[in-house]
Amino acid sequence: VARGNRSRRHSLGRRGSLLRSLSCRGRFANYNKGMSEDTSSSEACCSIQSLPTDSTGTQDVVEEKEDGLVFTTVFKKVRAPTDEDDNSSQRAPATRRVRTVKAGTLERLVAYLVPGEESTDVGAYRACFLATYRTFTEPGLVVSLLIDGQKSAVESTDAASIGSNDEPMQLRQRNVLKLLKFWLENYPADFFNPSDNLTKVEVFAGGCCDAHESIALKETIVNVKADVNRHSQAAWIDRILHTGDTMGVQPFHLFTFQPQDMASSFTAEDARLFQAVVPHECLSYTRDLKLAPAPTVRACINHFNRISLVVIATVLDHCVAARAKAIGHWIQIAQHCRTMRNFSGLRAIVAGLQSSSVYRLQQSWHIVPQDKQAMFEELADLFQADSNHKTSRDLLAKEGTAKSIQGKRTPASQHGVVPYLGTFLTDLTMVHTAHKDKTQDGLINFYKKRQEFEILATLTLYQKVSANYNLPHSPHLVRWLTSTPCLTEDENYRRSEQLEPTTTTTSENSSIFRRTRRSPHKTAERNSKLIILNRSSSEISSLSHTPPPLVTPSTLVVRVSISSEANCCYKSILLNESERTGSVIRSALEKHGITSSPSQYKLVQVSEDSRQVEIPDNVNVFYALASLTSPMLTLKLKESTVQ
Secondary structure (H helix, E strand, O other), X not given: OHHHHHXXXXXXXXXXXXXXXXXXXXXXXXXXXXXXXXOHHHHHHHHHHHOOOOOOOEEEEEEEEEOOEEEEEXXXXXXXXXXXXXXXXXXXXXXXXXXEXXXXXXXXXXXXXXXXXXXXXXXXXXXXXXXXXXXXXXXXXXXXXXXHHHHHHHHHHHHHOOOOOOHXXXXXXHHHHHHHHHHHHHOHXXXXXXXXXXXXXXXXXXXXXXXXHHHXXXXXXXXXXXXXXXXXXXXXXXXXXXXXXXXXXXXXOHHHOXXXXXXXXXXXXXXXXXXXXXXXXXXXXXXXXXXXXXXXXXXXXXXXXXXXXXHHHHHOOOOHHHHHHXXXXXXXXXXXXXXXXXXXXXXXXXXXXXXXXXHOOHHHHHOOOHHHHHHHHHHHHOOOOOOOOHHHHHHHHHHOOHHHHHOOOOOOOEOOOEOOHHHHHHHHHHHHHHOOOEOOOOOEEHHHHHHHHHHHHHHHHHHHHHOOEOOOOOHHHHHHHHHOOOOOHHHHHHHHHHHOOOOHHHHHOOOHHHHOOOOOOOOHHHHXXXXXXXXXXXXXXXXXXXXXXXXXXXXXXXXXEEOOOOOOOOEEEEEEOOOEHHHHHHHHHHHHOOOOOHHHEXXXXXXXXXXXXXXXXXXXXXXXXXXXXXXXXXXXXXXXXXX
């Protein structure tokens, strides 16, 4: 079925799926509708969705270059519409021409936001540009280019044809005003850092002759100014991270609340944080941009890691029976999260129970009831790394849509879904790894921006579905979660060793969870990195997550860290089948921004059980790692260099 779907999508082209998805999205759909009133190209763009998909249709794809822009042009032959009285066999097939921007200079990309009537992807292009432009330029520069471009166009028109028909220029001005209004309504923070961006727009609106659109833009400016505090970064971070005063929180035991109540509270908090994520901040986070801290993304990740740490802290008790009871209690909470489709909370709990500190407690696991052990094994299997986490992706595609949720016999208060944010961060990381920001000609690679936009659009759709929750929220439980004392990875493992020392007997008698022990999370800090380092993708049209062709049988994405760094930070690199050790070390150093000579480092493979194997010089690294599910490498200074 997956191969059939991919074949069908390939025959229609990626543009078709993107346009269908945009028609379902609230703000992008409304924007396309508004722009189509004055731009005939939007009608052409929407008409592509109704193209026949039978075997008689053929298409040719060519690349066109035009004044600083590179287009991918598709010539699609379709059957012309026929009347009942006409003989359809006598009609020649019609040809539709569809152009999409592939690359371009910054000036031309900005100018194309208000193109001529010949454009065929104007609505999708504008939505994609505004969602991704922060990775290659700044808001102030785009505002200046838009306004200055409009002024230059007016001056050139006045000088060339005084008294002639100025309807095209009025149409362009009207579209610029609509674009600025849409931008201000959906991305108001772009106009407050710095604030002179808003001043430029306000002055421009005051000098436009289009009274209707100018007044509408001025009203939007007034509304945004009245709500300026909500869009300031400091206020935004405080509101997202605020969980209440932890002073005076009465300590209570894990078993104070019922599993269902805890799962409900976790789901409400996870949904709140997921809805607050600003999609374009995910691009900044995956690129580790110092000037863009991505507070909403980090709030989600910190909450995820906090749950995992609390799971470990509450399990590491003095008594074996108490540890087994805590493990069983968390398994029940995880099962309720699964029922509520809170895949983020579910994965956080599973990660805590699969951590090395908890997983090694064989005596405790052996007295956990068999039904709960089987339940945990089934939950852990949902997050297998096999085939790019296909199981969890298929499950999210099946149960993540509002239609599928409403069709189930669940309370209306639970008609929502909270996906694992790491899936989307991973997609963006792999797109960023597989595609360069600029082409060989030095142009901005806008094809890459389209792929990133598809992932962000899918995230936005899931945010809308997560808003369907209406669950009771317990501030007291959330405050307890944030105030529970937690230890570091090493401290947790030492305590685990003290509670159940490792012996030959316990090593040989492994628990029944051998099959689920595939990729335990070693530390909460590493979780915040690993969350973005497993390749994934998104198909917006059906909210399915089928991997894109980013990694082929002759390529492989691996994670590489530098052992000398204080904080364990992984970078992803694309490895092909011909690369040898020296080339891989050189690519890894460039990715980490290190200018040292590759000859000073050695390449070490890190296995899932933390064993390290040095890869010899001048060997084919691809075939050494191709059989691994999640390859991980680290660079270490050679002994001679250290001395």
